[in-house]
Amino acid sequence: MTTNKDFCHDKDLVKSFNKLSKEEFLETYEYIDELEYNATRRKLNNNTKNMNEDYSISIPFSNEELEEMLHENKSFEWVFPTNENENVQITIHLYKEE
Structure with a gap:
């Protein structure tokens, strides 16, 4: 790919990403470089962190x-x-x- 961006938008790649080790993944998908892999790891870790946070909304009603x-x-x-x-x-x- 060489865009140095993540591939979180590709469900099939993310599925493999979650199943394979880093080495296995990069060998299987040679068109994806390590920078893209790391960017995806960061984004998925950040998304998981955000999902574990609690959010609340206060709505005043008359x-x-x-x-x-x-x-x-x-x-x-x-x-x-x-x-x-x-x-x-x-x-x-x-x-x-x-």
Whole structure:
């Protein structure tokens, strides 16, 4: 590849990456260099670290909004930018159980 970027976007490569040792992987996929392998390792380690962190959102609602939620189904959606130039979308659906 020689882009010196990671290959996290390629599901098949990542699957092999997780199964094989570094040496086996680089021998099997000769078109991927060690810099790309290391970049992928860093990104996957960082993603795993982020998944283990807890996140919370505080959402203030007025009494009127809370009362409205008791009687109507509601959906709320937020999109948060990340430092990886990607977005995380969170959608919450509140519905009245009958």
